Amino acid sequence: MxxxxxxxxxxxxxxxxxxxxxxxxxxxxxxxxxxxxxxxxxxxxxxxxxxxxxxxxxxxxxxxxxxxxxxxxxxxxxxxxxxxxxxxxxxxxxxxxxxxxxxxxxxxxxxxxxxxxxxxxxxxxxxxxxxxxxxxxxxxxxxxxxxxxxxxxxxxxxxxxxxxxxxxxxxxxxxxxxxxxxxxxxxxxxxxxxxxxxxxxxxxxLNHSQPLDTISHTLLNVERMAKNEVLKSLLNQDEMESVIIFTRTKHKARSLAHKLSKSGFKATSLQGNMSQNQRDFALNGFRRGHFKILVATDIAARGIDIATISHVVNFDMPGSLEAYTHRTGRTGRANQCGQAITLVTDDDSKMVEMLNQKLASKLSHESPPQYTVGNHERLTALPAESEEGKQRSMTTKDNAPKLSRKKRGKRSSQRNRAVAFDFGI
The missing domain is CATH 3.40.50.300 (P-loop containing nucleotide triphosphate hydrolases)
Structure with a gap:
């Protein structure tokens, strides 16, 4: 052909x-x-x-x-x-x-x-x-x-x-x-x-209602107050090369990008309150690798076509299956492999049930990586699963992304530390 x-x-x-x-x-x-x-x-x-x-x-x-x-x-x-x-x-x-x-x-x-x-x-x-x-x-x-x-x-x-x-x-x-x-x-x-x-x-x-086969899907059950620290632990993993993080609101996208940049990550935001020059600067910087992390809202991220995006992280659960499909479709493009990770809290049970039905064996449930609160290490455990849920996790274990439990090391911190921009402040 x-x-x-x-x-x-x-x-x-x-x-x-x-x-x-x-x-x-x-x-x-x-x-x-x-x-x-x-x-x-x-x-x-x-x-x-x-x-x-x-x-x-x-x-x-x-x-x-x-x-x-x-x-x-x-x-x-x-x-x-x-x-x-x-x-x-x-x-x-x-x-x-x-x-x-x-x-x-x-x-x-x-x-x-x-x-x-x-x-x-x-x-x-x-x-x-x-x-x-x-x-x-x-x-x-x-x-x-x-x-x-x-x-x-x-x-x-x-x-x-x-x-x-x-x-x-x-x-x-x-x-x-x-x-x-x-x-x-x-x-x-x-x-x-x-x-x-x-x-x-x-x-x-072309099987439009199903997420792409080139994407692996993982749900991480976390406590609401621990989401920021869990996210940082995820981002410190070596395989997190180019990441889009989705939030529900423009304010949260701007705020989260600012917090990540203060923590030494090369992060910026893309949201509706930015001028066209600011949007172009952020998107071009992300495309060229100057920024490794782009925090965006659903609308702002539409049209982003970058084949090298390795991960999509849903910091906030999307509001519908269609939104989930659109978000996760930012990775796994042009036959490249991608990973979609969603941080799940107790408030997200309805969407979790819908995702389980939609993705079935393609979806894995895992515990989040180790993270630090103050001087104490914590590991958020998954709530008790049903027998069906346990079976699903066992079935998808081999296809699930590796979520290492490595703490942020000095070399990783130095590698990520750079001047980061958060437009809209």
Missing amino acids: SFKKFSFTKQIMKNIELLGYQQPTKIQDQAIGPILKGRDVLGLAHTGTGKTAAFMLPIIEGLATKNRNGVPKALILSPTRELAEQTGNCAKSLTRQLSINTTIVYGGAKRHSQVSKLQRGSDIVVACPGRLLDLLNTREIDLSEIELLVLDEADQMLDQGFLPDVKRIVKRLPETTQNLVFSATMPHDVKELCGGLLNNPVQIS
Whole structure:
């Protein structure tokens, strides 16, 4: 199986090779053909499965073989600025030497710069709904010639309240537009949107409701007051190379990153109260390894596509199975192995039960590593398990991540100690 079967133009094939793509992923193999044929598509797949290239390659192939006049022909809607940037950068990489122009549009950045790029001519527009509507209302963007619309991460877009904006944008597009919807989960509002938007779509479902097979899942039962110390013990393990920690609120993300940086960890936060420059600095620093730890909220972390993330730690339990899937999907990407660790307190029993049902043998229950309170070492024990729970733990023991009980040593402390930034304070 190779990209040759799609008969892409010569330059597109060169660009594919330059990016190191050797063969199509499952979503690419199933989606590219129908998109090239002009079919509407509903793609249900996790992030990190190659879905961006699955829709971008046929878009570029279509543009490369037709005359262009500088008026946008393809529109991709993204729920976050980070995802819009990454999608736009993917388009730019795949359009090398093709004279196909891409403009990225989102709030929090200079409007004048975006408008200037549109005025110079754009073939592909990647946008967040809010800023795009602003430009539509002031007639600074022309969508009258859009031939293809992509709703990327549709579930998260609707979860953030963008449904009214999306509907307004769709009404401004030609009725003949080819529509593609990609989503990691399929809640009711996404089904409803697809029913009114897609015309006899090709449906592609790659086990979207289950977390990726490349991720191991562990629950650590801890006392609420011990979560900070347990987290530090986890982060001192050598295998914790690049970690995203999830919290429920923006305030906690900022506060926890600040505490970790004061403890000598190279940590920063990513949350909604930061300016675009601060967000870019934090995310680029994490991507380049300047920061080893990124503390984030669910919304802020959407669109993060970094293949080297080794661990996801749920400092706070997510509120739903869909949120758990999205969070843990930050690791184990591009067929890399990843580990998801969730700190569990007595208040989380309902979600623990749901995770047990969903993940079954993929989920292990373990005791947390040794940690220090004052001058005393402590080890939080698991509560008594049922026979079924014991059997599940025994079944998954071999697949569970090793959680060493090593105390933080002097060398580890020196390695992690660095100037860390906590934006938003």
